[in-house]
Amino acid sequence: MQLIEQKKHNTNNSFGLQELKVDVQEAGRITGKARKEIESKIGRKIAEKTNYKNLTNNIIIARTIEEGKLNGENRK
Numbered sequence: 001m002q003l004i005e006q007k008k009h010n011t012n013n014s015f016g017l018q019e020l021k022v023d024v025q026e027a028g029r030i031t032g033k034a035r036k037e038i039e040s041k042i043g044r045k046i047a048e049k050t051n052y053k054n055l056t057n058n059i060i061i062a063r064t065i066e067e068g069k070l071n072g073e074n075r076k
Helices: 002-012 017-042 049-070
Strands: none
Touching: 002 017
16 A cells, blocks of 8 residues: 555655545555455455454564665574
């Protein structure tokens, strides 16, 4: 969703809270529609209560590792 938000901001040359809010809401609708379409194709939900916490933790771990790489830390 963040990528869509950024593209919308750049394309619309959005400034100010209201314009940015509109871009974020539209990005949410786009990603929601895509999620629903994927779920209908695979026959199950992508994000469920049982896997939401794991998905969130995996994102946090990936970002932490990536930040370490950007800061020049070596992780082995």
